[in-house]
Amino acid sequence: MPFIMILYYIICVYLISMVVWNFIREKKNPEYFFHYLLVLIPLILRVLRVK
Amino acid sequence: MSREWMIKIVLIVLLAAGTTLAGIQLFRQRHFDVPMVAGPGVTRTAKLSDYSPGLKGTMADTTVFFLEGNEEGGKALIMANTHSNEPASLLAALIFLENAVVEKGTLIIIPQFNNSGGRNTRPGDGYPLYFEIPTDWGSKKFRLGNRDASPLDQWPDPDVYIHYPDKQLLSFIDVRNTNRTWPGRADGPLMEQVTFGAMEIMRQENVDIAFDIHGAETMFPVTNCIVAPEKSARMATMASLTVKAREGFDNHVEPSPSGFRGLSHREIGDYSDTLPFLLEAPIPFLDQPTGPKTEKFLLDGKDPFLLKLAKAKMLFVPYDESGWPMDKRVGQHCSVVLEIMRQYSRKKPERAIEVSHVPRYAQVVQNGTGSYYHDPSKADPDKVFLN
Amino acid sequence: MNVSEKRFLDYPEIQYVKWGQVENMYAQIGIIAFVMVIAYTVAKWKKLSVETSMFAAALAGGIAGAFVKTPPIGQLARHMVEGAFTYLDVMLVFSTATIFMAVISEFGGVDYVVRGTIKTFYNKRILALLILMFIILIPGALTGAGSVSVLVVGAPTVMALRYLGIPEKKVAAILFIVAGLSAAAPPVNIWAMMLCAGTAIPYVGFELPLAVPVLLLGTFTMLFLGWKREEKKELADILNQMPEVPKKMSWWRIALPFFVFFGLVAAVRIWPFSLPIIGLPLQFMVATLAAFLVSPKKVNLLVISRDTIKRLLPLLTTIVVVGMLQQVMTATGVRGLISFAVISTPLVLLFISLAIIIPFSEGVLTYGAAAIIGIPLIWFLDSIGFHATVAIAGLTLLWPLGDGLPPTALIGRLSVMVSEHKGSYWSFLKNTWVPWIVITITGILMVVFSSKLEFLVRWSM
Numbered sequence: 068m069p070f071i072m073i074l075y076y077i078i079c080v081y082l083i084s085m086v087v088w089n090f091i092r093e094k095k096n097p098e099y100f101f102h103y104l105l106v107l108i109p110l111i112l113r114v115l116r117v118k
Numbered sequence: 119m120s121r122e123w124m125i126k127i128v129l130i131v132l133l134a135a136g137t138t139l140a141g142i143q144l145f146r147q148r149h150f151d152v153p154m155v156a157g158p159g160v161t162r163t164a165k166l167s168d169y170s171p172g173l174k175g176t177m178a179d180t181t182v183f184f185l186e187g188n189e190e191g192g193k194a195l196i197m198a199n200t201h202s203n204e205p206a207s208l209l210a211a212l213i214f215l216e217n218a219v220v221e222k223g224t225l226i227i228i229p230q231f232n233n234s235g236g237r238n239t240r241p242g243d244g245y246p247l248y249f250e251i252p253t254d255w256g257s258k259k260f261r262l263g264n265r266d267a268s269p270l271d272q273w274p275d276p277d278v279y280i281h282y283p284d285k286q287l288l289s290f291i292d293v294r295n296t297n298r299t300w301p302g303r304a305d306g307p308l309m310e311q312v313t314f315g316a317m318e319i320m321r322q323e324n325v326d327i328a329f330d331i332h333g334a335e336t337m338f339p340v341t342n343c344i345v346a347p348e349k350s351a352r353m354a355t356m357a358s359l360t361v362k363a364r365e366g367f368d369n370h371v372e373p374s375p376s377g378f379r380g381l382s383h384r385e386i387g388d389y390s391d392t393l394p395f396l397l398e399a400p401i402p403f404l405d406q407p408t409g410p411k412t413e414k415f416l417l418d419g420k421d422p423f424l425l426k427l428a429k430a431k432m433l434f435v436p437y438d439e440s441g442w443p444m445d446k447r448v449g450q451h452c453s454v455v456l457e458i459m460r461q462y463s464r465k466k467p468e469r470a471i472e473v474s475h476v477p478r479y480a481q482v483v484q485n486g487t488g489s490y491y492h493d494p495s496k497a498d499p500d501k502v503f504l505n
Numbered sequence: 506m507n508v509s510e511k512r513f514l515d516y517p518e519i520q521y522v523k524w525g526q527v528e529n530m531y532a533q534i535g536i537i538a539f540v541m542v543i544a545y546t547v548a549k550w551k552k553l554s555v556e557t558s559m560f561a562a563a564l565a566g567g568i569a570g571a572f573v574k575t576p577p578i579g580q581l582a583r584h585m586v587e588g589a590f591t592y593l594d595v596m597l598v599f600s601t602a603t604i605f606m607a608v609i610s611e612f613g614g615v616d617y618v619v620r621g622t623i624k625t626f627y628n629k630r631i632l633a634l635l636i637l638m639f640i641i642l643i644p645g646a647l648t649g650a651g652s653v654s655v656l657v658v659g660a661p662t663v664m665a666l667r668y669l670g671i672p673e674k675k676v677a678a679i680l681f682i683v684a685g686l687s688a689a690a691p692p693v694n695i696w697a698m699m700l701c702a703g704t705a706i707p708y709v710g711f712e713l714p715l716a717v718p719v720l721l722l723g724t725f726t727m728l729f730l731g732w733k734r735e736e737k738k739e740l741a742d743i744l745n746q747m748p749e750v751p752k753k754m755s756w757w758r759i760a761l762p763f764f765v766f767f768g769l770v771a772a773v774r775i776w777p778f779s780l781p782i783i784g785l786p787l788q789f790m791v792a793t794l795a796a797f798l799v800s801p802k803k804v805n806l807l808v809i810s811r812d813t814i815k816r817l818l819p820l821l822t823t824i825v826v827v828g829m830l831q832q833v834m835t836a837t838g839v840r841g842l843i844s845f846a847v848i849s850t851p852l853v854l855l856f857i858s859l860a861i862i863i864p865f866s867e868g869v870l871t872y873g874a875a876a877i878i879g880i881p882l883i884w885f886l887d888s889i890g891f892h893a894t895v896a897i898a899g900l901t902l903l904w905p906l907g908d909g910l911p912p913t914a915l916i917g918r919l920s921v922m923v924s925e926h927k928g929s930y931w932s933f934l935k936n937t938w939v940p941w942i943v944i945t946i947t948g949i950l951m952v953v954f955s956s957k958l959e960f961l962v963r964w965s966m
């Protein structure tokens with residue numbers, strides 16, 4: 068895999084960890100729980116090289 | 119457990135279930151292989167990476183079939199699935215691959231030219247993942263791919279695509295479009311390596327004529343036609359007139375615009391001695407104003423919205439209640455390819471390419487595309503290629 | 506009968522097509538569209554957010570469609586998830602651009618620039634306004650995303666405009682309109698690129714047809730909304746009010762990260778064949794690292810990133826959900842119906858209705874709207890003698906206006922957020938009406954007179 072593509076997977080993993088961190092810290096609004104999870108869908112499937 | 123985590127876990131489970139299901143379906147589509155039965159004419163195969171080494175081990179690598187006749191002659195190259203959401207091209211190429219007998223000259227076939235695009239889907243456009251063509255022995259299943267290569271194979275996109283070598287600016291999306299990345303280069307983005315591989319085949323094998331088979335929207339002015347640069351225009355015109363007179367279908371000639379770079383019909387001619395022809399048949403499925411994008415619509419081309427627009431004279435092809443069945447489109451491609459090869463052979467007898475056992479338009483329409491495909495489970499395993 | 510025809514006969518899953526009866530298709534798709542609207546309305550009525558309501562609309566539309574197998578129920582999850590990928594790259598650009606700017610802002614860079622601008626240009630109002638206009642135009646022009654302009658330079662320009670005595674509601678309006686224009690501005694105009702890719706036209710000759718109207722309209726907007734100094738403030742007072750900047754701050758610490766970013770963007774353009782494709786997200790990440798290294802005070806990159814994602818959550822969710830919505834709308838035929846309705850409108854009426862159709866479709870589908878309406882429209886106009894490049898340029902002036910309209914309101918919501926506008930969303934939008942109308946008329950006239958303006962394309966090349 069080209070070097071730059073690897074960096075993009077690293078950017079994705081970094082963003083995933085930030086979203087997950089926020090998801091864990093979010094205590095009140097159930098809608099936000101839901102929104103964080105929605106944002107994770109494409110990021111995680113990309114990192115898993117599904118889509 | 120706290121209420122907060124109860125909600126969180128319920129949401130995780132629900133979304134994970136849907137995502138896993140979808141993920142499996144998408145993953146399977148990407149890794150689904152179409153069995154192709156090499157016909158009596160196939161003498162050897164190669165990989166595109168043999169001509170463009172950077173492709174080795176990537177999903178963009180694809181099989182190249184050589185059908186060499188006993189007698190020396192000219193060489194023709196057929197490329198299909200340059201855009202994998204225009205499947206009439208692949209279906210026509212497979213008819214050649216599984217049936218053609220080459221008497222003179224060589225036929226080279228790349229049935230799934232943009233293999234990465236064929237293993238991609240088109241987000242936002244709601245296509246089915248597969249389509250099936252009925253045959254005498256059951257139905258043959260194909261992936262429905264995308265116009266562009268998968269980002270899993272080529273990522274990221276630039277902010278604007280700068281065409282090599284002309285520096286013309288093209289849309290960022292077109293960096294993954296193998297009908298914009300011609301003539302390509304050995305160390306460019308992956309799709310430039312794909313087109314470079316084809317250029318190398320044409321240069322190393324001294325290919326005389328090349329076909330790049332496509333489909334185009336009925337609302338697109340350049341549809342149902344042969345696109346040809348100046349040097350192939352005469353032959354295209356002859357072929358167009360002949361199929362009209364003998365076989366009764368329209369397929370006019372469009373000049374290849376010289377100011378628009380990256381297209382096969384432009385760059386192949388400019389960067390090799392090969393004469394390029396780009397074939398377009400209508401594909402109503404790709405039009406914007408249509409009903410749901412179903413497998414049936416992909417295959418029969420029937421849509422009431424397009425019918426209404428046709429009555430308002432807003433389509434560029436004749437369109438009526440019969441739609442545009444796949445067999446008609448595949449048959450057109452077969453006939454036009456055969457006709458151009460015949461015209462070329464007549465003009466340059468020493469470089470003739472003589473091919474038999476390939477049906478023409480009327481036969482494909484009468485018998486159905488699928489009747490020309492062979493059952494891979496009954497074929498000699500050495501003859502079955504997965505791609 | 507051949508094998509293919511037999512297959513069509515025993516196609517059990519399609520129940521709706523009584524061939525030739527357009528009304529059936531209308532009714533079926535109309536019902537699905539209605540279900541989507543109802544789902545959205547009920548969700549909003551239950552006080553759910555815009556994003557959740559749009560998700561509900563997409564899901565409900567998909568379920569309604571599944572009754573007639575468009576799409577089959579087993580494919581619904583796949584369609585939703587596949588749709589979520591439509592704008593993945595846009596998500597990455599938004600996230601990385603905002604993290605970059607958050608670092609600059611955190612170490613005091615923003616305050617420093619604003620202080621400098623106000624100090625130098627306080628008494629040269631027109632010049633100050635025009636400089637601020639360019640500052641807003643550049644990031645969006647380079648990335649093609651007006652939201653990036655708002656996120657990257659919105660905060661400092663808002664402050665500067667406020668110090669110039671412009672009330673906060675007008676500041677938000679300026680930011681929204683000019684950021685929208687920045688998205689349309691050359692060299693990168695994503696709507697134009699999508700239309701070019703979809704209609705098979707090279708992305709060439711757009712420089713002047715885009716730059717001329719963008720600069721004229723931008724100047725008009727700045728002067729119209731910012732001319733009057735409504736709140737009198739003395740320069741000395743203003744400078745006192747401004748936040749302190751760290752002692753070690755200097756101009757090069759701010760310039761360097763921007764230099765890295767613009768340098769990377771420019772380098773790829775200058776040596777396209779010797780450099781690999783880097784892409785905007787990585788360019789922003791490298792610039793972020795540069796900012797992190799030259800920061801005059803210690804900044805916690807992880808915490809800044811975390812808080813940025815939190816702030817961006819509505820935007821990121823919107824982008825994901827819009828993709829899902831778009832995919833479901835196509836799979837059910839709703840998208841095609843909209844496209845059909847627009848394309849079959851008589852030409853004169855169509856030109857007038859573009860003023861409404863384009864912004865509203867953008868408001869629902871963001872970039873997706875360009876393909877649905879734009880592609881068939883451009884082919885049609887081209888075939889009856891309009892100049893495609895100028896017509897596309899004209900249309901792309903209208904799309905960014907839709908980024909102020911709900912449900913998505915991408916740029917509008919960000920402008921309100923960054924300018925800390927206190928009133929309702931509509932009280933902000935009201936202030937944009939004069940530039941809005943001027944831009945609309947300009948865009949439509951460009952389409953109508955596209956063949957007469959063809960010289961702009963020629964002069965660009």
Ligand SMILES: [Zn+2]
Nearest residue numbers: 201204332333
């Ligand atoms: Zn094509």
